[in-house]
Amino acid sequence: MAVHNDPEKCMLCGGCPAVCPARCIEVFETVLVVDEQKCTDCGNCIKICPVGAMSA
């Protein structure tokens, strides 16, 4: 399992990559990408996201 990003909600604020211990989130100008192979399901990105754009 890996987390999923809702592009309708995500503001590309850059908050979640900063708390990802697996360093598997990359935020580009128009899109956020999660490397699902590296995600450890720690839940940090879900907790920190101010708009609830990350879900398990």
Ligand code: SF4
């Ligand atoms: S659940 Fe944890 S490891 Fe997976 S993308 Fe979010 S912060 Fe990174």
Ligand code: SF4
């Ligand atoms: S913290 Fe939330 S709004 Fe910010 S880049 Fe991550 S998913 Fe998008």
